[in-house]
Amino acid sequence: MSSTAFTAKHAMGRRVVGQALVAHDGFSARYDLNRLQGVFSRPTHKLVDQSYVDRILVLDTAKGGVATAWMLHEMRSRNMVPSAIVFNTVNTILAQGAALGDVAMLAGFDVDITAHIPHGAMVEVDPVTHTIRVLDGVDPPPVEGVARVHGPR
């Protein structure tokens, strides 16, 4: 496997591999998600109705309020959390949430990362090297939009 690796200024967490959900849009766990069903629920979000569970989100920026700092931890407790979140720019809340919720995170690239990672591609996020790369030769499963409910509340 080989492809271009994009290097982030900021990184946290463990190496993960997974399917990328990509959009030039923002992210807030409170504003954008139905956290019980594990899907984007905000009608105007570009990923509306898509499941984020175990996916690698590649998005433009963190939005809104402070709730995500707790919510990623709560989502992790029910095994309904993205594997990693990758941003062009991140705010303090998302980083704090990633720290408590043990979600891998990269932020701050020289390019618009949402324009360089194909939606649905299999990618590797490696916070140790601060990189995200598309995994060539790995067929991704179709991106689903079906909501599922997992885990105890």
Place this chain on the structure above:
Amino acid sequence: MKLNEEERAMLAGELGSVARTAIEHQIKVGAFFGATDFVPVTQAHVMADTESLGQAGVVWLERLADAKDGRVRIPTITDPRGTDFDKAAMLGQADWMLELERRAIDAFTRLGVSMTDTCINYQTVLAATRGEHVAFGDTGVVIYSNSVGGARSNFEGGPSALSAGLTGRTPRYGYHLDAQRNATVRLRVDWTPTQLNDWGALGGIVGRLAGNYWQVPVIEGLDRAPTSDELKHFGAAMASFGSTALFHLVGITPEAARLSDVGGDRLPVLQRIGEADVRALEQSYAVDSSIDVVVFSAPQLSLYELRTIADLCEGRQFKKPLLAVTSPQVKPDCDRFGYTKRIEAAGGTVLAGMCFYQSYAREMSETKGWKRLATNSAKLVNILGGYGYVPMLASMEACVQAAETGELK
């Protein structure tokens, strides 16, 4: 990060497991943002409604409290709760929600946190002053304190704000640094709002134009100094729409007596904003004329806002529920001055210590059949779409009238 002797002792567990847990979290965050050291803070404000915490967050708090080897070192207060216990039945909230809230309150209290349950502490508890380093955990509180007060805080989510309370410090990055406080976006306003919904809409437009947490808008052109309530709505919406933590109003906010004080003279005017832009944003939410509920919340209402609502309620009988949410510090005066009585005589409800969107809003919608919601809070309309509501932004007067007629004009 460079640690002093006390910080090293905390990290080593010499000052208890609670302090160690707190500083470990803070170091993780500080290292992510390249903080070189910690800065002492004077007060902390913790966001912790149990819809956000969930069972997992409450258990995390309880474990800290059960350790019995650490309490907050500085005044540490809280953002709104997820309920007004006196009105929980009226809101259709389930027993498990209330039980989770009680457990969270107990754990916070055992850690020494003061349960102020407010997002308007800068109006009602203790406003942070210019240059004061704090750890505040509500976006509206941070943007107001940074911009109007000249204080210094990042958005500190619940775990980070609590950690700051437990250690008395926070990583020195972002808005604690001089370099981060210069303007990066310059805007010109051609029209000065008069209604709170318009101030919020203007704030939302500025937030969208700023675009992310690290952008600092400087705004010229207002023809007067806004009131505290106007700045409250303006800032809260800006923070919500743009994740903005600091703005400057030339000649009004303390760090921008002149445009050049914040480097704004070196920036081109990105955009001019007029009344038409504000109306356009408001109109974008006008999708239905019938409403199910009117909510005044986000931020909590000041005494003056409640006075205005009470005046508007005079002689009316509401067909639809009207909720007016304030802080526990304001509610006694609201009662004492007769505002509560007048609002409730019309059929409205005054709630204290909570915030609508932090109170299991989706479940409330399903239980109460509330979908089409009228409010004068731009912040609230920005948030509630994701909770399944159809939120509509209008003036306070139009909202009160809608509660009477069921129709928003």
